[in-house]
Amino acid sequence: MTFLDELFEFLKVDTTSAKGKGEEGAKFLVDFMKERGIEAELIRHKAVNPYVLGEINVKAKKTLLIYNHYDVQPAEPLEKWNTDPFKPVEKDGKIYARGVADDKGTLMARLQAVLQLLKEGKLKVNVKFVYEGVEEIGSPFIEDFLQDYKERLKADYVLWEGAGRGADNSPEIVLGVKGLLYVEIRARMEKDLHSMYAPIARNPAWELIYFLTSLRSEDGKVRIKGFYDKVKRLNEEEVKYLRGSKEEVEKALGQRVPEGFMRKLVEEPTCNVAGIYAGYTGEGSKTVIPSYAFAKLDFRLVPDQDPEEVLEELKKILPSNLELKVWGKVRPYRTSINSEIARALISSAKEAYGIDPIVMPNSPGTGPMEAFARILNNNQIADGVGVEYYGSNIHSFNEHIYKDDYFKAMEWMKKLVMELQR
Amino acid sequence: MTFLDELFEFLKVDTTSAKGKGEEGAKFLVDFMKERGIEAELIRHKAVNPYVLGEINVKAKKTLLIYNHYDVQPAEPLEKWNTDPFKPVEKDGKIYARGVADDKGTLMARLQAVLQLLKEGKLKVNVKFVYEGVEEIGSPFIEDFLQDYKERLKADYVLWEGAGRGADNSPEIVLGVKGLLYVEIRARMEKDLHSMYAPIARNPAWELIYFLTSLRSEDGKVRIKGFYDKVKRLNEEEVKYLRGSKEEVEKALGQRVPEGFMRKLVEEPTCNVAGIYAGYTGEGSKTVIPSYAFAKLDFRLVPDQDPEEVLEELKKILPSNLELKVWGKVRPYRTSINSEIARALISSAKEAYGIDPIVMPNSPGTGPMEAFARILNNNQIADGVGVEYYGSNIHSFNEHIYKDDYFKAMEWMKKLVMELQR
Known part of the structure; x- marks a missing residue:
C-alpha cells in the first residue's frame, strides 16, 4: 500500500x-x-x-x-x-x-x-x-x-x-x-400550544431569543460581566509575525472580512450561536407556540480568560425560566x-x-x-x-x-x- | 355503523x-x-x-x-x-x-x-x-x-x-x-464555517435573532409602523358577554394567565415565533457558524388590521441580508x-x-x-x-x-x- x-x-x-x-x-x-x-x-x-x-x-x-x-x-x-x-x-x-x-x-x-x-x-x-x-x-x-x-x-x-x-x-x-466554553440554553413549557393563545401564553422561543440578545451586542461585544478583564492583548513582536492574505481568507470564507482580520482572529473572544431550534421547521406553515426551544452557544476565549469564570457570570444572569447545560470547557x-x-x-x-x-x-x-x-x-x-x-x-x-x-x-x-x- | x-x-x-x-x-x-x-x-x-x-x-x-x-x-x-x-x-x-x-x-x-x-x-x-x-x-x-x-x-x-x-x-x-400574516424570515451565507472564524465572519443565526427582537418588544408589543392604528377596541356590550374560567384556561394551557385574559385573547394582535432553526441541533456540541437560519412568524391580526398593510411595513424594514417568504394572509x-x-x-x-x-x-x-x-x-x-x-x-x-x-x-x-x- x-x-x-x-x-x-x-x-x-x-x-x-x-x-x-x-x-x-x-x-x-x-x-x-x-x-x-x-x-x-x-x-x-x-x-x-x-x-x-x-x-x-x-x-x-x-x-x-x-x-x-x-x-x-x-x-x-x-x-x-x-x-x-x-x-x-x-x-x-x-x-x-x-x-x-x-x-x-x-x-x-x-x-x-x-x-x-x-x-x-x-x-x-x-x-x-x-x-x-x-x-x-x-x-x-x-x-x-x-x-x-x-x-x-x-x-x-x-x-x-x-x-x-x-x-x-x-x-x-x-x-x-x-479556550472554549460550550453551553446549551433551553426554555420549556408543558406543551405546544395553538398560536391563537399568543396574547396570554409564554413563548419559550421568544424567551430564549431575548436572553441571547442580552448576552451579546449586535457588533459582537459580549455583555457578560468582566468578560474582557483578563484578555491579554498582543505585544509588538507577536503582531510583527502575524500576516495573511485578505484575498485568500475572503475566498476561503466566501465573504468579505474586516481590516485587521488576522489580529482579530487571534485576539478577539466571541459568543457564537452554533445552533438554534424551536417549533415547526418543516415546509409551509404551522401556527404553534413551541413548547421547547434551545440554542447552542460557543464562547471562544483568549489568553488569559477562564471558562470557569465566564460560566459563573453566565449562571448569575440566567433567568429562572431558562436552563443551562455545559457541553465543554477548555482554557x-x-x-x-x-x-x-x-x-x-x-x-x-x-x-x-x-x-x-x-x-x-x-x-x-x-x-x-x-x-x-x-x-x-x-x-x-x-x-x-x-x-x-x-x-x-x-x-x-x-x-x-x-x-x-x-x-x-x-x-x-x-x-x-x-x-x-x- | x-x-x-x-x-x-x-x-x-x-x-x-x-x-x-x-x-x-x-x-x-x-x-x-x-x-x-x-x-x-x-x-x-x-x-x-x-x-x-x-x-x-x-x-x-x-x-x-x-x-x-x-x-x-x-x-x-x-x-x-x-x-x-x-x-x-x-x-x-x-x-x-x-x-x-x-x-x-x-x-x-x-x-x-x-x-x-x-x-x-x-x-x-x-x-x-x-x-x-x-x-x-x-x-x-x-x-x-x-x-x-x-x-x-x-x-x-x-x-x-x-x-x-x-x-x-x-x-x-x-x-x-x-386575521393572520404568516411569514418566514431567512438569512444565508455561502457555507457553514468553523466557529473559530466568529471574530471576522457573519453569523446568519445572529442576524436573524437581532431582526426578530427588532420586530417585537419583550412585553409582546409589535414594533412595526402603524401596527396598532386600525385595532378596533371592544365596545361595552361586547365586553359584557365575554367570560371564561381562569382556572380552566390555566389548566388547558398548563400555565398561569394574566388578568383580563379573555379580552386579551379577543382584542390583542400578536407576533409569534412558530419555529426557528439554524446550525447544529443534534446531541452534544458542534462548533460551527451556521450558513442558514430561518424563523417562521405568525402575526395574529384583529379587526380592522389588514395583513397586506402589515406586510408592506414589514418589507420596508427588512434588512438587505434577510429574505422574506409569505406563507399566508387572512383578514x-x-x-x-x-x-x-x-x-x-x-x-x-x-x-x-x-x-x-x-x-x-x-x-x-x-x-x-x-x-x-x-x-x-x-x-x-x-x-x-x-x-x-x-x-x-x-x-x-x-x-x-x-x-x-x-x-x-x-x-x-x-x-x-x-x-x-x-
Missing part, C-alpha cells in the same frame, strides 16, 4: 465523537503502529472514546511528544457534500473526506515521516504519540487522563495537532490556542515565541517550504493545550507540520486538502525532528 | 394539508354524503386540496350554508402522542385523534344532525355544505374559489367551522375571527351581536345545554370569514355548534374531545336549524 492508500483506509473509519463513534479508529491506529514496529496501546479512560499511546525509544536525551486527535466533527448536512464524507476521493490534486484536514491527514503524515526516519536510521530523538478521540466534543476528562498518565507522557517538546498553510499560503506555526494557552520548539519549527518550515512561515501567537481555534502545559509541566508546546490550508472547509462540507501538502508536511516533519535532535 | 364508527373512519384519513395530503378526505366526504342522499361534488380548484360542495334543497325560503374544513395541522412531534394520531381511540369518555377537535368532529356532528332532521321530515330550511381542504395552511385561493362559486354558495346564514365549550365550559358562540372579521344568526345561536345553545352561552366578538384564531362576508355579500356569519373544549390540545399532541360533546353538538345543531326555520 502507498502512503495515500494507508491514509484513505484511515479516513474511511467514521470517528464522529459527537455521535459516540471512534473506537474503531483507535483500534486502526494501534494496529497500524504495531505492524510497523511502534509500541502502541489502546487506553480506555473516562471519555466515550479511548486514547492511543505510542512510543519509539531510541535512548536519546530529548523526547518529542506528538499530539493529534482521530475523531471528527459530524459531517451533517450530508446533502451538501459532493461525495460521501467517509469514502475518500482524490480529484484535481485534492483529497476529499471528513477529517482529512482536521486532523487525520496531519496525524498520518507525521507518523509516516517518523517511520521513515526510523527506517533510515536517522531518528535521534525519542518520540511519543498520544492520539485523542474526543477533541471535537471539547476534550472531556483530558485533565484526568493527563494526570493518570503524566509519567508516560513526559517529554521535552510537545507538537500540537497541526497547522498547515496559513492565510497567505506560507507554512504556519501556532504557539497557542483559544486558552500561549507558548513563548523564543522557546526551542518555536525556533525549531520556524527554521524547519523555512527549509521545507523555502519561505518564511507565519507565526500565530495562538490559533483562532481550540485544543486542550493548557492542560498539557499545566499537568505535564511543559512550556514548549507549539504547532505546525499540518496538511490543511485556509480553504480546507474544516468542520464543514466537502472538507479537503491538497495532495501535495500531505507530502510537504511529511518533509517538514522530518526536518523538524532533525532540527530538534541537533 | 354507529355515529362514532363513522366519525372514526373519517379521522383515520390523513389530511395534513401542509404535507399536500387531503384528496382522500375530500373523496371520503363526497361518498359519505351521496350514500345518504345529499347532492355532493368534489371541486378541484387552485389550492392543493379540493373543495367539497353539498346541498339539500327542501324548497324553503331561507338557506343555511355550513362551512367546515377537513384538513388538519401536522401531527409532529409524533413521539409526544400517546396514540397514533391517525388511529382514533376512545378512552375514559374521550376520543383521541388528529383533527377530532379541529375540525373533523364538528363537521361530522353537524352533518349527522342535518341528516337526522331530513330523515325525520323536520328540515324546513335549505342547507348547503362547503368543506375546505387548505384551512390549516392559511386558505390560499379561497377568494378565487368564492368568486368562482358565489352563485352556488349563496345563503342567508353562514355557520362557521365550529365553537364548542368555552373557557368556563358553557357553549360558546363566536362572531368573528382574527380579520366581526359579525354584529344583533344579527339573526347570532340570536338563533344564543337561544338554541340555551335550549341544548340549559345554560347561557359565552359570546366572543371574535375568535382568538383565524379563518377566511372576511372573504365569505365580502364576496358572498353576507353579513350573517357566526360560529357555534362545535365539539371541542378548552383542553382539546388543538394543533398540539394528544388532540381530543369528550365523546358526550360530540352528541351534544348534534343536539345543538338540530335546535339551531329549528330556530332558523321558525
Whole structure:
C-alpha cells in the first residue's frame, strides 16, 4: 500500500465523537503502529472514546511528544457534500473526506515521516504519540487522563495537532490556542400550544431569543460581566509575525472580512450561536407556540480568560425560566515565541517550504493545550507540520486538502525532528 | 355503523394539508354524503386540496350554508402522542385523534344532525355544505374559489367551522375571527464555517435573532409602523358577554394567565415565533457558524388590521441580508351581536345545554370569514355548534374531545336549524 492508500483506509473509519463513534479508529491506529514496529496501546479512560499511546525509544536525551486527535466533527448536512464524507476521493490534486484536514491527514503524515526516519536510521530523538478521540466534543476528562498518565507522557517538546498553510499560503506555526466554553440554553413549557393563545401564553422561543440578545451586542461585544478583564492583548513582536492574505481568507470564507482580520482572529473572544431550534421547521406553515426551544452557544476565549469564570457570570444572569447545560470547557494557552520548539519549527518550515512561515501567537481555534502545559509541566508546546490550508472547509462540507501538502508536511516533519535532535 | 364508527373512519384519513395530503378526505366526504342522499361534488380548484360542495334543497325560503374544513395541522412531534394520531381511540369518555377537535368532529356532528332532521321530515330550511381542504395552511385561493362559486354558495346564514365549550365550559358562540400574516424570515451565507472564524465572519443565526427582537418588544408589543392604528377596541356590550374560567384556561394551557385574559385573547394582535432553526441541533456540541437560519412568524391580526398593510411595513424594514417568504394572509372579521344568526345561536345553545352561552366578538384564531362576508355579500356569519373544549390540545399532541360533546353538538345543531326555520 502507498502512503495515500494507508491514509484513505484511515479516513474511511467514521470517528464522529459527537455521535459516540471512534473506537474503531483507535483500534486502526494501534494496529497500524504495531505492524510497523511502534509500541502502541489502546487506553480506555473516562471519555466515550479511548486514547492511543505510542512510543519509539531510541535512548536519546530529548523526547518529542506528538499530539493529534482521530475523531471528527459530524459531517451533517450530508446533502451538501459532493461525495460521501467517509469514502475518500482524490480529484484535481485534492483529497476529499471528513477529517482529512482536521486532523487525520496531519496525524498520518507525521507518523509516516517518523517511520521513515526510523527506517533510515536517522531518528535521534525519542518520540511519543498520544492520539485523542474526543477533541471535537471539547476534550472531556483530558485533565484526568493527563494526570493518570503524566509519567508516560513526559517529554521535552510537545507538537500540537497541526497547522498547515496559513492565510497567505506560507507554512504556519501556532504557539497557542483559544479556550472554549460550550453551553446549551433551553426554555420549556408543558406543551405546544395553538398560536391563537399568543396574547396570554409564554413563548419559550421568544424567551430564549431575548436572553441571547442580552448576552451579546449586535457588533459582537459580549455583555457578560468582566468578560474582557483578563484578555491579554498582543505585544509588538507577536503582531510583527502575524500576516495573511485578505484575498485568500475572503475566498476561503466566501465573504468579505474586516481590516485587521488576522489580529482579530487571534485576539478577539466571541459568543457564537452554533445552533438554534424551536417549533415547526418543516415546509409551509404551522401556527404553534413551541413548547421547547434551545440554542447552542460557543464562547471562544483568549489568553488569559477562564471558562470557569465566564460560566459563573453566565449562571448569575440566567433567568429562572431558562436552563443551562455545559457541553465543554477548555482554557486558552500561549507558548513563548523564543522557546526551542518555536525556533525549531520556524527554521524547519523555512527549509521545507523555502519561505518564511507565519507565526500565530495562538490559533483562532481550540485544543486542550493548557492542560498539557499545566499537568505535564511543559512550556514548549507549539504547532505546525499540518496538511490543511485556509480553504480546507474544516468542520464543514466537502472538507479537503491538497495532495501535495500531505507530502510537504511529511518533509517538514522530518526536518523538524532533525532540527530538534541537533 | 354507529355515529362514532363513522366519525372514526373519517379521522383515520390523513389530511395534513401542509404535507399536500387531503384528496382522500375530500373523496371520503363526497361518498359519505351521496350514500345518504345529499347532492355532493368534489371541486378541484387552485389550492392543493379540493373543495367539497353539498346541498339539500327542501324548497324553503331561507338557506343555511355550513362551512367546515377537513384538513388538519401536522401531527409532529409524533413521539409526544400517546396514540397514533391517525388511529382514533376512545378512552375514559374521550376520543383521541388528529383533527377530532379541529375540525373533523364538528363537521361530522353537524352533518349527522342535518341528516337526522331530513330523515325525520323536520328540515324546513335549505342547507348547503362547503368543506375546505387548505384551512390549516392559511386558505390560499379561497377568494378565487368564492368568486368562482358565489352563485352556488349563496345563503342567508353562514355557520362557521365550529365553537364548542368555552373557557368556563358553557357553549360558546363566536362572531368573528382574527386575521393572520404568516411569514418566514431567512438569512444565508455561502457555507457553514468553523466557529473559530466568529471574530471576522457573519453569523446568519445572529442576524436573524437581532431582526426578530427588532420586530417585537419583550412585553409582546409589535414594533412595526402603524401596527396598532386600525385595532378596533371592544365596545361595552361586547365586553359584557365575554367570560371564561381562569382556572380552566390555566389548566388547558398548563400555565398561569394574566388578568383580563379573555379580552386579551379577543382584542390583542400578536407576533409569534412558530419555529426557528439554524446550525447544529443534534446531541452534544458542534462548533460551527451556521450558513442558514430561518424563523417562521405568525402575526395574529384583529379587526380592522389588514395583513397586506402589515406586510408592506414589514418589507420596508427588512434588512438587505434577510429574505422574506409569505406563507399566508387572512383578514380579520366581526359579525354584529344583533344579527339573526347570532340570536338563533344564543337561544338554541340555551335550549341544548340549559345554560347561557359565552359570546366572543371574535375568535382568538383565524379563518377566511372576511372573504365569505365580502364576496358572498353576507353579513350573517357566526360560529357555534362545535365539539371541542378548552383542553382539546388543538394543533398540539394528544388532540381530543369528550365523546358526550360530540352528541351534544348534534343536539345543538338540530335546535339551531329549528330556530332558523321558525
